[in-house]
Amino acid sequence: MTTLRDIAEALGVSRTSVSNAFNRPDQLSPDLKDRILAKAKELGYLGPDPVARMLRTGQAGAIGIVFAESLPFAFSDPAAITLLQGVAAVCEPVDKALVLLPALDEAAAQTAIRSAAVDGFIVYCLPEGSPVMPALRERGRPLATVDQRPIPGIPAVRIDDRAGAETCARHLLDLGHRRFGIIAMEMNLTSTGGLVTGDRFADSRFSGTTERLRGYERGLGRAGILLDQVVIYEADDPGEEAGKTAALTVLQQSPRPTALLVMSDRLAIGAMQAAEALGLAVPRDLSIVGFDDIPAAAQVTPALTTIRQPFFEKGRTVAAAVLDPAATPDVTLFPYDLIVRSSTGPAPDRAVGS
Amino acid sequence: MTTLRDIAEALGVSRTSVSNAFNRPDQLSPDLKDRILAKAKELGYLGPDPVARMLRTGQAGAIGIVFAESLPFAFSDPAAITLLQGVAAVCEPVDKALVLLPALDEAAAQTAIRSAAVDGFIVYCLPEGSPVMPALRERGRPLATVDQRPIPGIPAVRIDDRAGAETCARHLLDLGHRRFGIIAMEMNLTSTGGLVTGDRFADSRFSGTTERLRGYERGLGRAGILLDQVVIYEADDPGEEAGKTAALTVLQQSPRPTALLVMSDRLAIGAMQAAEALGLAVPRDLSIVGFDDIPAAAQVTPALTTIRQPFFEKGRTVAAAVLDPAATPDVTLFPYDLIVRSSTGPAPDRAVGS
DNA sequence: CCGGATTTCTGAATGCATTCAGTCACGGTG
DNA sequence: CACCGTGACTGAATGCATTCAGAAATCCGG
Numbered sequence: 001m002t003t004l005r006d007i008a009e010a011l012g013v014s015r016t017s018v019s020n021a022f023n024r025p026d027q028l029s030p031d032l033k034d035r036i037l038a039k040a041k042e043l044g045y046l047g048p049d050p051v052a053r054m055l056r057t058g059q060a061g062a063i064g065i066v067f068a069e070s071l072p073f074a075f076s077d078p079a080a081i082t083l084l085q086g087v088a089a090v091c092e093p094v095d096k097a098l099v100l101l102p103a104l105d106e107a108a109a110q111t112a113i114r115s116a117a118v119d120g121f122i123v124y125c126l127p128e129g130s131p132v133m134p135a136l137r138e139r140g141r142p143l144a145t146v147d148q149r150p151i152p153g154i155p156a157v158r159i160d161d162r163a164g165a166e167t168c169a170r171h172l173l174d175l176g177h178r179r180f181g182i183i184a185m186e187m188n189l190t191s192t193g194g195l196v197t198g199d200r201f202a203d204s205r206f207s208g209t210t211e212r213l214r215g216y217e218r219g220l221g222r223a224g225i226l227l228d229q230v231v232i233y234e235a236d237d238p239g240e241e242a243g244k245t246a247a248l249t250v251l252q253q254s255p256r257p258t259a260l261l262v263m264s265d266r267l268a269i270g271a272m273q274a275a276e277a278l279g280l281a282v283p284r285d286l287s288i289v290g291f292d293d294i295p296a297a298a299q300v301t302p303a304l305t306t307i308r309q310p311f312f313e314k315g316r317t318v319a320a321a322v323l324d325p326a327a328t329p330d331v332t333l334f335p336y337d338l339i340v341r342s343s344t345g346p347a348p349d350r351a352v353g354s
Numbered sequence: 355m356t357t358l359r360d361i362a363e364a365l366g367v368s369r370t371s372v373s374n375a376f377n378r379p380d381q382l383s384p385d386l387k388d389r390i391l392a393k394a395k396e397l398g399y400l401g402p403d404p405v406a407r408m409l410r411t412g413q414a415g416a417i418g419i420v421f422a423e424s425l426p427f428a429f430s431d432p433a434a435i436t437l438l439q440g441v442a443a444v445c446e447p448v449d450k451a452l453v454l455l456p457a458l459d460e461a462a463a464q465t466a467i468r469s470a471a472v473d474g475f476i477v478y479c480l481p482e483g484s485p486v487m488p489a490l491r492e493r494g495r496p497l498a499t500v501d502q503r504p505i506p507g508i509p510a511v512r513i514d515d516r517a518g519a520e521t522c523a524r525h526l527l528d529l530g531h532r533r534f535g536i537i538a539m540e541m542n543l544t545s546t547g548g549l550v551t552g553d554r555f556a557d558s559r560f561s562g563t564t565e566r567l568r569g570y571e572r573g574l575g576r577a578g579i580l581l582d583q584v585v586i587y588e589a590d591d592p593g594e595e596a597g598k599t600a601a602l603t604v605l606q607q608s609p610r611p612t613a614l615l616v617m618s619d620r621l622a623i624g625a626m627q628a629a630e631a632l633g634l635a636v637p638r639d640l641s642i643v644g645f646d647d648i649p650a651a652a653q654v655t656p657a658l659t660t661i662r663q664p665f666f667e668k669g670r671t672v673a674a675a676v677l678d679p680a681a682t683p684d685v686t687l688f689p690y691d692l693i694v695r696s697s698t699g700p701a702p703d704r705a706v707g708s
Numbered sequence: 709c710c711g712g713a714t715t716t717c718t719g720a721a722t723g724c725a726t727t728c729a730g731t732c733a734c735g736g737t738g
Numbered sequence: 739c740a741c742c743g744t745g746a747c748t749g750a751a752t753g754c755a756t757t758c759a760g761a762a763a764t765c766c767g768g
Contacts, residue, residue, distance in 0.1 A: 005754080016717070023755095027715090048755060049755070051408045055756095056722075056756045061469050084429055088426045088456070092462070095462060097418075100451060116415075299653070369724095377726085383747090402726090408725095
């Protein structure tokens with residue numbers, strides 16, 4: 001394998017000059033530059049080795065992203081994809097590559113983190129207490145988190161999930177609903193799903209789940225409804241199928257809820273399928289509110305009422321935070337919006353409201 | 355900044371031992387190992403520098419992916435995402451990270467390629483003659499292409515686009531259609547879109563576009579229909595909006611086509627929106643066939659008839675090809691399937707067929 | 709033709725860890 | 739007691755390029 005040195009020797013010039021020929025051609029007489037480049041081609045030199053350059057300059061030219069779940073799984077999440085788009089949109093103009101760290105499990109994530117050549121890490125949706133976080137800190141690189149519980153000293157990007165969820169609850173209350181079901185996202189990495197009682201949520205490791213539940217609680221509380229009066233089902237994964245399974249159970253409780261508070265659009269879309277399977281018309285018999293406003297939310301029939309949050313912007317912001325940690329506030333809170341579409345309507349029979 | 359050497363000196367042991375303490379703890383007496391680890395912690399050592407290790411071992415522990423378009427754009431493509439999932443599924447178990455190379459434009463892609471610390475590259479959907487390809491070869495790393503014209507000596511993964519497209523055409527022919535419109539994907543990176551004649555496709559740089567058109571041509575040829583008897587519109591980007599714009603024009607030609615051959619599902623979904631805007635019922639007034647079978651194809655109403663191709667599998671295969679180039683055949687052709695759903699039906703008035 | 713400003717080029721230190729081929733000491737064996 | 743195998747540990751070469759400070763050469767005006 002040819003190196004800078006070989007070329008320098010073959011030509012009787014210094015290594016510096018060869019390096020300059022590639023990196024700062026203006027520092028060299030055109031003649032020498034051409035001779036160097038020609039010799040390089042002749043010897044089959046592949047150009048300065050990027051790794052050696054990194055070692056010398058201390059710049060990796062890349063930033064890493066770590067997800068709580070395995071990569072193929074993370075890619076199935078439209079919200080994560082949009083976030084990634086935002087991240088890419090700021091990395092690209094500054095020529096930073098994006099490194100997706102494999103995270104088959106927590107151990108794998110840790111080794112990946114230890115051996116990643118990156119200038120900083122974006123941390124997405126890690127559960128509280130994850131051992132991945134210490135591994136990240138040990139690398140001593142800039143860090144920023146998104147959609148997880150803020151850690152003091154590390155820039156965090158998120159929305160006010162609690163307030164968003166409260167808004168959902170109030171929307172349904174305003175429509176006259178009084179019997180609710182809640183379909184929750186996972187509370188931790190190893191969730192098996194199933195019906196749960198409100199207090200078990202104290203164990204939740206995922207900030208989004210915890211906060212949204214608290215938000216529902218607060219919202220429903222305004223009508224005097226307590227969490228143990230509502231059916232709560234924890235989905236065992238973030239996919240539509242899990243939402244369907246969850247809703248199937250929730251909708252077979254009696255008295256049947258007239259409205260479903262669902263923590264994500266994917267789950268909500270699954271819930272709509274369940275409603276259809278049970279012959280319930282949405283929103284006539286059942287109202288459903290999602291969360292996130294993923295692209296599919298507007299496309300399903302009926303279109304989903306949901307909370308919109310700016311994933312793309314969030315992506316841009318975390319990326320910027322990692323790129324320039326100094327200029328970043330501790331936590332950036334983005335606005336959210338209730339988008340009322342066709343999946344919510346007046347409670348079917350107000351007289352029955354508990 | 356603390357290094358291996360500092361610890362070795364502080365403890366009066368060799369660098370080798372310190373290195374071993376981290377990488378091969380079994381080579382060391384437990385006592386020494388503990389002392390080293392303790393001292394490392396004490397001195398705030400962050401662990402062996404991954405870049406230095408890469409330099410020494412020649413392993414980057416990552417593979418790069420290059421797209422023809424800018425990253426945020428690439429992420430909007432459901433097919434690319436599924437492919438990525440497949441790639442991730444094989445990289446993850448072998449602890450390889452995935453490096454997304456920024457490609458704001460071709461020049462940016464080239465610098466990114468030159469400075470990426472990766473063990474190999476996956477090349478997705480590059481147009482023919484792209485200057486990115488030579489840059490890739492210069493790096494001298496394993497390469498594999500997917501969804502683009504195969505390059506001799508480089509493993510390629512694809513489907514038989516031509517045959518797939520021919521199948522679409524025959525399907526419509528079998529339903530009695532005789533007046534066709536074609537909505538084509540971009541022919542090159544700088545396409546501005548618009549109506550085109552069949553022969554201009556000789557200029558197409560994107561293999562998928564070229565092949566699919568040839569396939570339509572061959573299919574329609576069986577009924578004696580030549581390409582210049584059909585309206586062809588080249589979309590100016592891969593998005594749904596572009597499909598709608600295209601279809602709006604195509605459907606206003608007279609005589610109006612009774613069937614649309616659309617080169618991708620995203621464009622096809624856009625075309626369905628156009629049909630709706632024009633008050634045409636699908637499939638009663640107009641049949642539409644897409645290509646790719648992205649998840650949305652099954653979800654739109656009416657569900658889209660399309661060609662299914664195994665993106666996930668394709669991803670796995672290219673990734674495997676880069677990881678182990680020796681064991682890889684020159685070109686891997688995946689099967690495709692015509693999935694007949696509800697967007698195609700009998701021609702409205704067979705008597706009018708040209 | 710001279711002094712100083714430029715331009716061009718070089719030396720050598722530096723970044724950090726891995727790894728092969730041993731050395732050394734110790735315990736067991738005949 | 740001599741010899742050998744084994745485990746523990748070390749030396750030093752090696753991977754490849756960047757960069758600062760300064761030397762050498764060239765050029766300018768006067």
